[in-house]
Amino acid sequence: MPRDINGCAYLSWQTNAVLSCKVVDSIDLGSHTMFIAEVVDAKVTSDNPPLTYADYQSNVKPKPATARSDKKIIGWKCKICGYVYEGANMPDDFACPLCGHPKEDFEPIYED
Numbered sequence: 001m002p003r004d005i006n007g008c009a010y011l012s013w014q015t016n017a018v019l020s021c022k023v024v025d026s027i028d029l030g031s032h033t034m035f036i037a038e039v040v041d042a043k044v045t046s047d048n049p050p051l052t053y054a055d056y057q058s059n060v061k062p063k064p065a066t067a068r069s070d071k072k073i074i075g076w077k078c079k080i081c082g083y084v085y086e087g088a089n090m091p092d093d094f095a096c097p098l099c100g101h102p103k104e105d106f107e108p109i110y111e112d
Helices: 055-059
Strands: 019-029 031-043 073-078 083-085 106-110
Touching: none
Parallel strands: none
Antiparallel strands: 019 031, 073 083, 073 106
16 A cells, blocks of 8 residues: 555555655644645545536536336435435425535435
């Protein structure tokens, strides 16, 4: 397995580039810490195009379930945590009580 200048292993077949950095400062932001680093080495590991946010949204992210007009919706299941909302109509401002995700992250449950 290849290693960077700092001795850290990386997956060369899963990356387009590797940045090796030295942390020079850190800032406590309350909910997380931001690290300020100096790049000490960088290398390109692949000529393949990177997976951009736009590529992910259009080609990788699961598509919403298409409506099935032949069966009745009896509930909605959160795709994140599995919580089930019972009822055919979910309020537009509904948020999952377990994970907090919005209505858009629910998929319909159809009657058998």
